[in-house]
Structures are given as C-alpha cells and as structure tokens.
Amino acid sequence: MHEFSIVQSLLALIEDYVRENNAKAVTKVVVSIGVLSGVEPHLLEMAFNTFKEETVAEKAQLVMEIEKLKLRCRDCGKEGEKEELNMLCPYCNSLNTEVIAGQDMFLKSLELEVD
Ligand SMILES: [Zn+2]
Numbered sequence: 001m002h003e004f005s006i007v008q009s010l011l012a013l014i015e016d017y018v019r020e021n022n023a024k025a026v027t028k029v030v031v032s033i034g035v036l037s038g039v040e041p042h043l044l045e046m047a048f049n050t051f052k053e054e055t056v057a058e059k060a061q062l063v064m065e066i067e068k069l070k071l072r073c074r075d076c077g078k079e080g081e082k083e084e085l086n087m088l089c090p091y092c093n094s095l096n097t098e099v100i101a102g103q104d105m106f107l108k109s110l111e112l113e114v115d
Helices: 002-021 043-049
Strands: 024-033 061-067 069-073 079-082 097-101 105-113
Touching: 002 024, 002 043, 002 105, 024 043, 043 061
Parallel strands: 024 061
Antiparallel strands: 024 105, 069 079, 069 097
16 A cells, blocks of 8 residues: 555654654654645555554654645736646636645654653
C-alpha cells in the first residue's frame, strides 16, 4: 500500500526531528493532505497507527488537514479554492489555470514532549 511507505518516511522524518531537538516523544503530528495528492486519509491514519508502535511517535495523535485544490488563473489573474476537482477558474471559467495548492502531502507541524 502506497500509504505504508509514506508513513515510514514520515516517521523517519519525525525521528530525526525529535533527535535534533532532544525531545522525549511526539504528542501530536499534523499533516496536510492535498485533495490531489493521491493519499487516502483513512488509509494514512491506519498505517500511522500501525507503524507508530515502538517509535517516538507511539503516543502521538495524528491530525490530518485536508488541503483543497487551489488554482491561479492566467487570464483573470485571480486565485481561488475549488470544491470540484477540475481546472476551471472559479471566477471566469477559463481553463488557462495552474495548480498552486492541493497536490502535495506534507508534515505541517509537530508537538514535542521535552523535559
Ligand atoms: Zn479566471
């Protein structure tokens, strides 16, 4: 499953961060998941809960923020969020748009437990 490898790299990243900051553990992990990232939130959560055992993130709560598709229009120059997954400008219906958010999944923030 795609989400398993994502979680493994996420946990590796978290462990590095915890070590660099001399923290004891992680209490909260916030990830941003773009609607076009191809990541299934419930699968990601399941994978996270499976792999976090015996890591620094064992007691961490996973918070998933869904990032909407956001476009910038080259014709009218506006930027807007989309409810539908298509490339039409929400203002002028032009297809001459580019995606500026909603394509990626990334680690947004961490809450660390320190002494
Ligand atoms: Zn437009």
